[in-house]
Amino acid sequence: MKYDTIIIGGGLAGLTAGATLSKSGKKVLLLERHHKPGGCATTFKRGDFIVEVGLHEFSGIMENGTVPLILDILGISEEVDFQQIPEFYGIYSDRSQFVVPHGYDNLIKALSDKYPEDAKAFRRFAKLVDGIRKEGVRLPASPLKLKLIYPLMPLMFPSLVEASKHTLGSWLDKHITNENAKLDLLGHISWWSDDPYKLSMFYFGLVFSGYMENGAHFIKGGSQTLSDALAGSMEKHGGTILLGKQAEKIITRNGKVTGVTLRDSFNKSLDPVTISCDNIVANLAPPLVPALLDEPHANALKQKISSYTRSISFFCIYLGFNTDVTKYGVKYYSNVIEAEGLKSLKDVYPNLKGDWSKRSFVLIDYGKVDAGLAPAGKSEGVVLAVDYIEDWENLNEEEYKAKKEEVAQMFLERIEKQFPGIRDAIEYYEVGTSKTIQKYTSNPGGSVFGYAPTKEQSGLNRLRDNFLIPNLYFASAWTFPGGGFEASIIAGFMVASKMNTDKIWSERDAEEYRDARIVKLTGRKENAGSSIELSFEKPKGFKHEKGQHAILTLMNPKVTKLDLPYRRLS
Ligand SMILES: Cc1cc2nc3c(=O)[nH]c(=O)nc-3n(C[C@H](O)[C@H](O)[C@H](O)COP(=O)(O)OP(=O)(O)OC[C@H]3O[C@@H](n4cnc5c(N)ncnc54)[C@H](O)[C@@H]3O)c2cc1C
CATH class of the missing domain: 3.30.70 (Alpha-Beta Plaits)
Incomplete structure (x- = not known):
């Protein structure tokens, strides 16, 4: 049995890559060690609250925005209801209260009304961040094309060139005189980093403009809705998602990856299983990957990432x-x-x-x-x-x-x-x-944006998707273009698009991985209140005796909305 692609990790980049490859006809298996898909983009239930884990403000939801286009291609636009947030943020400080509105004109006006001496610099700031996004979208993905146009970069991509020379702090210090204005403009610094003097102007501009242009957004029902929709799209197009399965080894032979050994995350006594594949997408954090690889690859990766630092x-x-x-x-x-x-x-x-x-x-x-x-x-x-x-x-x-x-x-x-x-x-x-x-x-240090979006680790300096082994790809907040919801989805889509054109595919094998312990859902009854009764086929040889219990992992990610992944039967 062989899959075209095995994806390790069901975060946004992993799910997007899985859904995109499945849609293009590939046989894809996604392994997620947690009992629900989404990674940071999940929710959990407490009483009558659905608790949002990791979404506050979503960037880049705009007409012709890349994420809306991707959701459209994957056929899930209708399933994700983006709610526009009224304003970017309000700041309570020693200074007078200040609201950062959406829209470049509104932003320039709000800042200029309060700090008229820097009005020109605010216009310049807005022009630069707007330019970063517009030029960033046009930037060729191929390193070869980039090399060819390199001498023309200042003419073709002036905002990107200017941004690449600066941290956010150094740019603001150069152009804005009033320190209070800088503090008001950066009240939300923790959306990116803890240090404006390390934060890449390029990365900041890319995300900031994604909030300015059409406002920041939240997803009705929480970010799990998006993760479930991506998982649903992948399954609808024939992909398989195994929850509660942890990849513990990437098999390599003759300089190529050939399969993955996986183990049940919740029952370590079960034997590991090895499944073959043509190629792999690592959505898990790159610092975790050396432990899965054989030498010399493990050491080569360790060396490559040894100088990278983590985000907050x-x-x-x-x-x-x-x-x-x-x-x-x-x-x-x-x-x-x-x-x-x-x-x-x-x-x-x-x-x-x-x-x-x-x-x-x-x-x-x-x-x-x-x-x-x-x-x-x-x-x-x-x-x-x-x-x-x-x-x-x-x-x-x-x-x-x-x-x-x-x-x-x-x-x-x-x-x-x-x-x-x-x-x-x-x-x-x-x-x-x-x-x-x-x-x-599993993100080391609980890093929320992968590698820190510093000047040295952003833009063209960001870890790329394919550098170690020809058929091993990386897609996550840790890789290009960077961390956050928008960037992770784009990373997943970009890697799948690139893989589709690479020579990493062999003959198709139709056999699917079947876990003999999977039991069929035979009935589902909604009771008054918020409880739901589920009935399952009895596993072969299962004889219920007093004091015994079975642990059931719900396979269909949509069912995780119940937040009932495990329940004792007795
Ligand atoms: C509290 C919080 C608030 C945030 N707020 C925002 C916000 O407002 N706006 C915004 O844009 N971004 C925000 N982010 C950041 C954003 O959520 C992340 O950058 C993005 O979701 C990361 O996606 P990812 O694809 O890198 O995968 P991750 O979410 O990191 O998921 C990786 C997955 O891989 C799985 N995995 C790891 N190892 C294995 C293995 N061996 N086998 C199988 N599976 C494995 C993990 O279980 C995990 O599910 C926030 C994050 C957090 C935590």
């Missing part, structure tokens, strides 16, 4: 409120609570790296859009701050829990101070750290 992670307090929190003064969807005493852009990094009790953070109020996460009359939010795994290392379980709670209480006190009364409206809260993100996505 997030500390999240997921919040369920028993009411709409607008009444407590929460005005915006993204409410940036800036630390007291920031005077210049140079203070941003020390603050985000510093004391928890003073760190700037964001409160997202999903209730400002038709988010479909909370029941009528209630609302959902999340507190989000930059986080580093180093802060959580060397703690035993008790110490870790206690520290998590201590830090959470600091932030809850600060939202209460900003929005008096809000604390009493909290019906549910749960805390996730970089360690939690690492645990559920």
Whole structure:
């Protein structure tokens, strides 16, 4: 039995690559170690709240935007309902309150009204970020073509050339005189990085313009809706998704990959299985791949990525409120609570790296859009701050829990101070750290954007999709074009398009992998309230005796909406 492609990891890039290759007729198998597809783009249920794990603001949802086009090609545009967020963000600081609106003209006006001395620089800023996206889309994907046009780059791609010379901080310092204006413009820095003086102007411009042009968006029902739609598209076109299956070895022979050995993630006593394939897409983080490879490939990859640094992670307090929190003064969807005493852009990094009790953070109020996460009359939010795994290392379980709670209480006190009364409206809260993100996505350090989007690791310097073994491809937030929802989907689509034209395919083998332990769903009954009864075919030889239980993993990703992956039968 052989698959054309095996995809390791069901994050957005893996799912998009899987759906695109399946649509073009390839026989694709996707392995995801978690019990639901999506990686960072997932939700989970708590009481009557659907808790969003990793989407706050989606960039690039615009007419002729690449992501809408990809969803269209995959036939799932109708399944994903993008809700436009009213404004980019509002910032509460020592300065007067400031709202960053959507739209370049609105942005220039808002900034120029407050800081007229820098009006010219704001126009220049808007022109540059707009140019970065427009030119970025036109940039040839082929390294050979890029080499050929290299001497003409300043003429053909002036914004990209200008951006490539700068970090965001260095560009702002060169053109904008008022430090307060820079702080207002960068209140949302943690959407990208912790340090404006390291953040690539190219990467920043690419994403920022994707928010400016047609506004930032949220997905009704949460990001799981998108992941499920991608998974559904892949299955509809004949692809196979195995959840709860972890790739533990990439088999290589004569300098090529030939298969994957996988193991059940939840029952390690089961024997591993090896499946052959023509080629592989690694959606899992590249730093995890050497452990799956034989020498000399493992060492070659380690060497290649040894100097790369990881992006930030997030500390999240997921919040369920028993009411709409607008009444407590929460005005915006993204409410940036800036630390007291920031005077210049140079203070941003020390603050985000510093004391928890003073760190700037964001409160997202999903209730400002038709988010479909909370029941009528209630609302959902999340507190989000930059986080580093180093802060959580060397703690035993008790110490870790206690520290998590201590830090959470600091932030809850600060939202209460900003929005008096809000604390009493909290019906549910749960805390996730970089360690939690690492645990559920396997991304080292809980990195949310793969490799840090620094000047040295972005644009043409970003890790490419195919550099180690001819038929081993990489597609994730860690690779070109970068991290985030939009970029990861584009990475998945680009890799599939490239693979389709590469010489990496052999004769088709029709046999499918069958897990003998899969049992058929025979009935589904919705009861009053929110419970659903599922009936399954009895596995061969299964005889129920008192005290025994069976663990069922639901195979159809759409069923994960129930959030009932495992239930005891007795
Ligand atoms: C809390 C949070 C907030 C965020 N907010 C935003 C936002 O507002 N806007 C935005 O654009 N981006 C945001 N992001 C970033 C964005 O979600 C990610 O950059 C993007 O979803 C990553 O996609 P990916 O394809 O790299 O895969 P990942 O999501 O990293 O998934 C990789 C998958 O591979 C699987 N895997 C790993 N190893 C194996 C193995 N050996 N075998 C099988 N499977 C394996 C993992 O289980 C995982 O599901 C946020 C992320 C987080 C965590």
